[in-house]
Amino acid sequence: MTQQLLCNVDDIQDGGMKEVEIDGNKILLVQECEQYYAVGGKCSHYGAPLANGSLCKGVVRCPWHGACFDVKTGDIEDFPGLDSLPTYQVVVKSGKIYLKDGGNLASTKRVKSMCRQNADNRKTFILIGGGPASVVCSETLRQEGFTGRIVIISKEPTLPYDRPKLSKAMDSKPEAIALRNEEFYKNYDIEIKKGHEVVSVDVKSKTVQLYDRKKLSFDSLFIATGGKPRSLPIKGVDLQNVFTLRTPADAKKIYEAAQGKHVVVIGSSFIGLEVASCLAGKVKSLSVVDMIQVPFQKILGQRIGQVFQKLHEDKGVKFHLNAGLEELKGREGVLTDVVLKDKTKLSADVCILGVGVVPGTGFLKGSGIELSDRGFVSVNQNLETNIKDVYAGGDIVEFPLFITPDNSKVNIQHWQMAHQHGRVGGRNMAGIKTDIKSVPYFWTVMYGKSVRYTGYGVGFDDVIIHGDLEAPKFAAFYTKGDNVVAVASLAYDPIVSQAAQLLTQGEQIKKSEIKDDPNTWTKRLSN
Structure with missing residues (x-):
């Protein structure tokens, strides 16, 4: 195969990245510790150019919605999105970097290797809820070698879908926004019981009861039922329209x-x-x-x-x-x-x-699974409840957030965090002890203007804003005392992804660092 020139060695610095186009396809070239790596150039979530994102310690973070990818393997490490990136071999000769094996350059996504069910494995893992936490949990189990039965029980009549699109593109059809198609689940022996509601859980007998009175036994359980829209106690709320x-x-x-x-x-x-x-x-x-x-x-x-x-x-x-x-x-x-x-x-x-919404956990009352006064499920750093082999994730949980001073248990209702909960829950169910260590990241889009936000800003006492609010183009830093606890931006990429990277490393951005210049601290994103 003819090797294709990507760039000169001098065109990319150690710890740097460069987007290269080959036959109309975008490739991300990275130099990391004097080694070169090439991966797909577009985020597998919504196709953002990764060259505009943040690179730190071998991980590139999407500038739009914060998904993270290992530049050596292409594997997705934080979310949103489900797929990893394709990887390509490169070779250095005479001061130039060449693409050694292009493969299918037109493919921007890669599904991680997954196993299937084996009849010899009699274990059954049940995942309640048809959102991203359950989908990622099921895929993680197969990626980590679990060959038992996996059953996702969803009260909705459709396949799991991209819920954030509902309020942004309201005329979307369910099949157009499905996270995976029917064939995908069949190929990996992931059962989805659509239109089925779990009405109770018996942790002693390890069974769940469905609305039609049928019972299913489980060896391990993951609960991610999400929220229910809050109503209002006012006259006329039941009127048509x-x-x-x-x-x-x-x-x-x-x-x-x-x-x-x-x-x-x-x-x-x-x-x-x-x-x-x-x-x-x-x-x-x-x-x-x-x-x-x-x-x-x-x-x-x-x-x-x-x-x-x-x-x-x-x-x-x-x-x-x-x-x-x-x-x-x-x-x-x-x-x-x-x-x-x-x-x-x-x-x-x-x-x-x-x-707003309330947690969809009413069916757990009396089950022995610990609920807070507000109805949230309490879990530890492995997303396990107070009951062995019972895990929970997504909008319904209060979990220890590592970026808070005392690992406080919080509730984070972000699409990104639900994905990560699914991954952590799946790994722990598969016997691979994994702590939840993800920085909250969300976004909103209105009239073509997109705001990104990362961190945990509850109780902030000051906001320092750089940029032009009239434009609007800004970076906003939410502080509590001397520390920046959250960062938001509009048309100021990739500063929010950079902040998420630094917080992920366990570092703090100080208020003094961003008073005069919003970017000084980014120099600490070194390899």
């Missing part, structure tokens, strides 16, 4: 019902405002109601909240903030108005409740 968003069917109903109509969104949460962004321009009027002063006030702070409020207002969205909700009014069972505490009446053909 009052919606919550959780499933593709919900998104489709909202999208179709809202066209050309008066729409009111209750709650300026990420879900609520992503829905508003998706519907703006397609409706007759669009109002957002919330009791807080500005959107995202508790998470992103007042000034950045105002940036997002203006983005929406520029698209015709009207905000009613510091406003309580009195009731929903209707005629003949159909919604007509939303009434606020101050008696303001908003015309409403459609109302979407975006007021």
Whole structure:
């Protein structure tokens, strides 16, 4: 095979990376400890150019959503996304770097090697919930050599899907956003019981009971049932055209019902405002109601909240903030108005409740599995509950977060973290002791503007912002005392991914480091 020139040796420094194009395909070339490695140049999640991300100690982190890949093996190490990167051999001759074996350069993804079920292995592992935690857990088990039976039980009628897309592209069809297709699960002997609900767990007999009274026995159990949309204890909440968003069917109903109509969104949460962004321009009027002063006030702070409020207002969205909700009014069972505490009446053909979620753990009450006062499952650093062989992950758990001063148990409802919980849970179920050590990372997109966020900023006492909020283009550092506890950015990549890398190494960004220059600390991302 003819070797193809990538670049000169002098074109890439030790600890550096370079995107090279071969026959229209992107390859990421990395020099690490005077060795050269080549992997696929696009993130396996949404195709972000990895050359624009962050490289540290042999790991490249995606600039968009924080997925991490080992540059030597191409394996995915943190999420979101399911697939690893293809790897290529390179050779150095006469001061030039050549691609030795291109393979299939057009392929940007690689599925890690997985085993299948073996009839001699009589063990059954049950995974409750049809989200990313269960999918990653099932794949991790097969990657780590578990040859027993794997059963995913999901109350939804569809295959597990990319839930974040529901509020950003509401007309998406379930099959178009499926995490894996039916054939994939069959190829690796992963059973998915769609449309089945677990109503109880008996940890003594190691059985789960389904809604139809059937029981399944397990040797090990992973629970990741996610959240249920919160409702409101107000009059009229059961009227027709009052919606919550959780499933593709919900998104489709909202999208179709809202066209050309008066729409009111209750709650300026990420879900609520992503829905508003998706519907703006397609409706007759669009109002957002919330009791807080500005959107995202508790998470992103007042000034950045105002940036997002203006983005929406520029698209015709009207905000009613510091406003309580009195009731929903209707005629003949159909919604007509939303009434606020101050008696303001908003015309409403459609109302979407975006007021958060509660953990879907009601079926665990009385099971002996420890739940917090708020209904979350308490787990240790291996994601094991107080019951041996019973694990849990995703939105329903409180787990020890290693970047907090005392490894405090927290609840993180991020798509990325649910994936990592699945990986850690799967490895521990397979007998490979693994601690959860992942830095929270999330993103939101509205009107083509994407904000990234990493860290754990609960209780921040100051926000230091660099950039231009009018543009908007900024990097925001959330501090508690002398330490930066979280970083957010818009059009300032890859600073959030760089922060996630540094925090993953167990290091701190000091407030003094970012007062005058947002980038000084990035020099510490060395190999």
